[in-house]
Amino acid sequence: MKDFIEGSEAVARAVCLCKPGVISAYPITPQTHIVEGLAQMVADGRLKCQFVNVESEHSAASVVLGAVAAGERVFTASSSQGLILMSEVIFNIAGMRMPVVLACVNRSLSAPINIWNDLQDSMALRDSGWVQLYAENNQEALDLTIQAYRLAEDSRALVPVMVCLDGYVLSHGLEVVDIPEEDKVAQFLPPFNPAEKLDTANPKSFGLLAGPDYYLEIRHDLHQAVKDTLKLIPEITADFKRIFGRDSGGLVESYRLEDAEMAIVSAGSVCGTIKDTVDNLRAEGKKVGLLRIITYRPFPEELILQALAKVPMVAILDKAISLGATGPIYADLKAAFQGKPGKKISGYIAGLGGRDITPDTIKEIFQQLAGPEVSNQFIGLKSSF
Amino acid sequence: MPEHLLSPGHTACAGCAQSLAARLVLDAAGPNTIIVNNTGCLEVFSTAYPDTAWEVPFIHSLFENAAAVASGVEAALRQNGKLSETRVISQAGDGGTADIGLQALSGMWERGHDILSICYDNEAYMNTGIQRSGLTPTYTSTSTSPASKSSTGNPRPKKNVVEIAVAHGIPYVATASAGFPLDLQKKVKKAMAIRGPKFLHVHVPCPLGWRHEPDQTYQIARLAVETGLFPMIEFENGKISGRYLIAKLKPVEDYLKPQGRFRHLFKPGAEAALKEIQEIANRNIERYGLVKTAT
Numbered sequence: 001m002k003d004f005i006e007g008s009e010a011v012a013r014a015v016c017l018c019k020p021g022v023i024s025a026y027p028i029t030p031q032t033h034i035v036e037g038l039a040q041m042v043a044d045g046r047l048k049c050q051f052v053n054v055e056s057e058h059s060a061a062s063v064v065l066g067a068v069a070a071g072e073r074v075f076t077a078s079s080s081q082g083l084i085l086m087s088e089v090i091f092n093i094a095g096m097r098m099p100v101v102l103a104c105v106n107r108s109l110s111a112p113i114n115i116w117n118d119l120q121d122s123m124a125l126r127d128s129g130w131v132q133l134y135a136e137n138n139q140e141a142l143d144l145t146i147q148a149y150r151l152a153e154d155s156r157a158l159v160p161v162m163v164c165l166d167g168y169v170l171s172h173g174l175e176v177v178d179i180p181e182e183d184k185v186a187q188f189l190p191p192f193n194p195a196e197k198l199d200t201a202n203p204k205s206f207g208l209l210a211g212p213d214y215y216l217e218i219r220h221d222l223h224q225a226v227k228d229t230l231k232l233i234p235e236i237t238a239d240f241k242r243i244f245g246r247d248s249g250g251l252v253e254s255y256r257l258e259d260a261e262m263a264i265v266s267a268g269s270v271c272g273t274i275k276d277t278v279d280n281l282r283a284e285g286k287k288v289g290l291l292r293i294i295t296y297r298p299f300p301e302e303l304i305l306q307a308l309a310k311v312p313m314v315a316i317l318d319k320a321i322s323l324g325a326t327g328p329i330y331a332d333l334k335a336a337f338q339g340k341p342g343k344k345i346s347g348y349i350a351g352l353g354g355r356d357i358t359p360d361t362i363k364e365i366f367q368q369l370a371g372p373e374v375s376n377q378f379i380g381l382k383s384s385f
Numbered sequence: 386m387p388e389h390l391l392s393p394g395h396t397a398c399a400g401c402a403q404s405l406a407a408r409l410v411l412d413a414a415g416p417n418t419i420i421v422n423n424t425g426c427l428e429v430f431s432t433a434y435p436d437t438a439w440e441v442p443f444i445h446s447l448f449e450n451a452a453a454v455a456s457g458v459e460a461a462l463r464q465n466g467k468l469s470e471t472r473v474i475s476q477a478g479d480g481g482t483a484d485i486g487l488q489a490l491s492g493m494w495e496r497g498h499d500i501l502s503i504c505y506d507n508e509a510y511m512n513t514g515i516q517r518s519g520l521t522p523t524y525t526s527t528s529t530s531p532a533s534k535s536s537t538g539n540p541r542p543k544k545n546v547v548e549i550a551v552a553h554g555i556p557y558v559a560t561a562s563a564g565f566p567l568d569l570q571k572k573v574k575k576a577m578a579i580r581g582p583k584f585l586h587v588h589v590p591c592p593l594g595w596r597h598e599p600d601q602t603y604q605i606a607r608l609a610v611e612t613g614l615f616p617m618i619e620f621e622n623g624k625i626s627g628r629y630l631i632a633k634l635k636p637v638e639d640y641l642k643p644q645g646r647f648r649h650l651f652k653p654g655a656e657a658a659l660k661e662i663q664e665i666a667n668r669n670i671e672r673y674g675l676v677k678t679a680t
Contacts, residue, residue: 021464022457050460055492059453062446062489066421066457069444072464074457092446198442198458200417200471205437207428207445214434 001179007138007170010177011077011103011163012037014145016047017185018101021072024052024063028082029115030167031105035077057082061089061100068098069206071197073149076100079167080107083121087128093160094129095222096207099152099194100160102130103145106268106319107167108353116354117167119268123320123328129222131161131229132297133249134267138175141165143240143248144294146180150189150236157232159225166269168354180244188243227298251300253292254307256282260289262369263308265333266317267293270357274317277362288366293329301336308337313344315369317362319351326376334375344369350379387440390416395438397430400599402563402589402606403505404430407476409566410503410587413573416441418472419462421455423481424448426512427505449485451475452493452502459498468499472577476503479520480510482586483546494553494582501576501583504546507591515594519544522614523665524658525646527594532649537658542665550584551620557583558620559627563590564606565617568629572619588615596645608640613666616673631675637663 005013011034015023023042025035041047050067054060057078064074078086083104093100104122108114122132131151135141141163148161165171196204210218230251237250253271256278257263264274271292281288291307291314293300308314314337318327325331330347337345348365351357361379368377390411397404407427411418422428422445431438432445446454455475462468475493477486482504490502509527510516516529522543526532530539550558557579561569569587576583590605592598597605609615612635619627641647641662650659670676 022460024457024460050464052456052460052496054453054456055488055495058450059456059489059492062450062453063457063460065446065450066444066454066459067461067464068457069454070419070458070461070465072461088447089450096446198419198444200419200442203416203440203442205432205439205443208432208434208437209429210434218434 002176003179004174005138005177006033006172006174007135007141007165008033008105008172009037010138010142011145011165012041013179014142015075016041017180017182018073018146018149018189019047020049020075022050022052022064022067023075024054024060024067025076025078026054026057026060026082028057028079030107030171031077031079031082031103033171034103034105038075057086058089061086061093064100065089065093065096065098068100069096069198071192071194071199073153073192074100077103077105079105080109080121084109084124087125090125090130091128097158097222097225098160099158101145101148101152102160102162104162104164105167105171106164114353115167117169118352118354119164119319120321120352122162122164125162126297126328129159129226130297131159131226131295133161133163133295134293135163135165135170136269136271136292138170138173138177140248141170142177142179146185146189147236147240147249151229151232153192154232155195157225157229159229164268169269178246184243188240230298230300233295249294251295252303252307253294255290255292257289257291257307257311259287260311261287262313262315262366263289263291263311264315264317264362264365265291265293265329267296267329268319270317270319270351273357273359274362277359280359281363281366286366296329299332304333304336312342313369314346315365316345316347317365318347318349321349321352321376330375344373346373346377347375348377348379355380386416390440391431392438392440395431396433397426398593398599400592400602402591402602403427403478403507406505406563406569406587406589409569410474410573411441413570414472414474414577417470418474419458420444421451421458421473421475423451423477423486425478425481427476427478429512448481450489451477451481452486452489455500456493456496456498459500473500474503475500476505478511479504479506479508480518483519483544491553494550494555494584497581499580499582501573501585504584504586505589506586507589507594509594511591511594520546523662524650526649527646537655538649547586547618551623553582554623555582555584556622560586560588560615560617562588562606562610562615562617564603564610565629568617594646597643601643605640605643608635611635612637612640613670613675614640614662616669616675618673625673628673628675630677634670634676637666
């Protein structure tokens with residue numbers, strides 16, 4: 001069934017189709033529409049689920065941690081300060097190998113306080129042990145949410161998954177979205193039946209203290225589990241295509257890279273604007289393309305190296321920055337290509353705090369890419385304000 | 386079934402009243418209990434990987450979120466229909482209850498989850514090295530409120546977390562002491578029979594932090610009650626419904642003197658501070674009616 005809905009509703013409908021047993025969240029803009037939608041579904045009796053209204057995001061993440069440990073499928077969502085307040089629990093959830101699914105509606109971080117979109121919130125948590133998926137549009141936000149449960153709960157993975165969608169651009173933007181049928185979702189996503197849970201018939205202890213003799217190995221296991229999802233994700237997207245009939249999600253997307261002399265690497269909804277600009281520049285005879293990162297953690301290094309192998313000039317458009325250093329995707333790309341000379345790799349920062357990234361912004365990046373190599377060049381910076 | 390649901394062989398200090406109280410609590414609660422524990426001594430000494438002392442399902446996440454994690458566990462049990470046969474206990478030390486964990490705990494009480502929350506109050510951050518908490522009593526010397534030339538120790542009164550719990554309108558709030566094991570177990574059983582949020586505040590001496598001999602734990606715990614410094618009281622639906630009546634009231638010095646954390650109060654010049662502590666006990670006695678008055 002097709003419907004004209006905003007990204008928030010796409011996520012809420014996806015979650016409803018996955019039938020979680022416990023949802024917990026705390027209000028924050030621009031995430032609120034997702035959980036309002038879910039609360040309405042629970043109130044209407046369309047979703048049989050415990051909806052726990054908590055007093056903070058820290059508790060929202062903690063509630064879903066407890067509920068998933070007790071054997072229920074769970075969901076939470078947040079943005080910006082809320083996600084950062086959750087961050088202690090975010091790291092803990094991954095360390096405890098709890099298959100939580102969270103929607104991050106991307107928003108800038110304070111100060112100055114700003115409710116508009118960039119990727120600084122989720123990027124700040126890239127080291128947490130969560131799989132991070134970035135949606136380009138509302139359809140993908142829905143599809144990635146369903147795929148996220150399948151991945152997180154796979155006994156080979158047992159890692160939490162964060163589905164990121166750009167605040168306002170997607171969360172409040174209306175698009176036509178194909179909503180899958182319930183029976184197909186049931187076919188794609190088996191019931192959640194964890195091998196280990198809090199169960200009085202089979203008592204186990206969770207969240208133990210591990211000293212220097214064990215910690216290193218346990219963290220290595222987690223690292224390996226997150227990395228191994230690079231193999232599971234293509235398997236899951238193939239199965240998704242088989243059941244739902246569409247390509248969606250995955251690790252990366254190459255767009256018109258075949259003979260490209262210049263490429264932009266980025267993630268999220270800005271990739272729609274980049275694709276449009278690439279089409280226009282291609283029409284003018286310019287050999288440009290896009291590499292879209294869908295799965296940012298784990299970092300699909302091999303695929304990125306392959307996709308960009310023959311592209312001599314690569315620009316990274318980061319909507320986040322490690323202040324005092326570079327954009328996060330730039331740093332990862334640069335590290336991936338170290339020891340492989342003959343390629344120009346430039347880093348650009350744009351769109352912080354909701355500053356529009358227009359086709360002109362993209363054109364400017366391609367123009368600058370022809371110039372000297374840079375590492376953290378801000379685009380659209382006013383000289384005085 | 387094992388003899389105790391909190392097994393021996395853990396690494397608690399000799400004379401640790403928290404380990405004693407936790408064992409008494411769990412034995413009273415029974416095997417159909419899920420324990421959610423904040424970070425702290427109790428968690429550290431009982432769950433060093435690959436060992437665990439817990440014979441019931443146990444989960445520890447972070448320092449301040451046991452009440453929220455327990456809320457999630459309870460919600461899951463409600464969802465899958467197992468709440469009638471399974472009880473949830475959320476437990477923490479004094480810091481995890483009254484300081485860093487108070488927000489999550491308040492949220493849990495307010496939402497009405499069917500959970501017994503327990504505070505094992507040893508009156509300072511013992512796990513990190515005896516730093517002052519919001520439940521550290523007046524004029525206690527701790528590592529962050531040391532008594533010295535310009536200090537008489539912690540200058541602030543102990544936070545009344547019991548009445549904070551009562552103010553949430555929850556059905557059952559009580560205090561208990563490791564020095565009164567049968568009373569403690571009776572209160573756990575009573576709490577477990579009530580649906581909704583319950584709070585049990587248990588006074589647990591810490592020989593290391595309080596600087597008394599390990600074999601004095603039990604006596605010290607009893608003296609806290611018998612001097613009026615730790616009132617043993619019960620509240621049901623907002624009204625005081627039970628109190629331990631002190632048969633033979635003792636002066637606060639009897640409780641303070643054996644403890645190194647109060648040693649500075651027995652040096653010349655500390656008389657006013659001692660008097661103030663006696664006044665705290667007197668106010669407790671009056672507020673909660675701890676001594677039988679002739680009628």
